[in-house]
Amino acid sequence: MANKIHGDxxxxxxxRKRKMLRRNQLRQKVREQEHVHCPPSPEPIVLRFRPYTGVIHQVAMDRQLDLQHTMAVVEDIFAFILLYIGITGSVSFGYLLTMSPLARTLVQDLGFVTLNFIFNSM
Known part of the structure; x- marks a missing residue:
């Protein structure tokens, strides 16, 4: 009796071992197929600001995004900020930064010089 239970x-x-091995082999096959078919993900756009020249340049040249596209993105962000100031009627810089995370990232990426220029020219 005891031997039979032990055998079971x-x-x-x-x-259980065979089942796990089979499962792992199937997972490995799926992984390999996904690896073959899946194209590499595009890198995010990185903008840097040179404070003295005021030139926005792209850091990585191997990406196939032209400068016009990046300039269009920057113009959209500036338009958003100007629209925000026009709607709320507040030119308070701290208030703008606390309200919108987009403006906060813009300040971190492009530097205070450009935004100060916008506020002074208004």
Missing amino acids: LKTRKLR
């Missing part, structure tokens, strides 16, 4: 446990263990 042993076969259950072996079955």
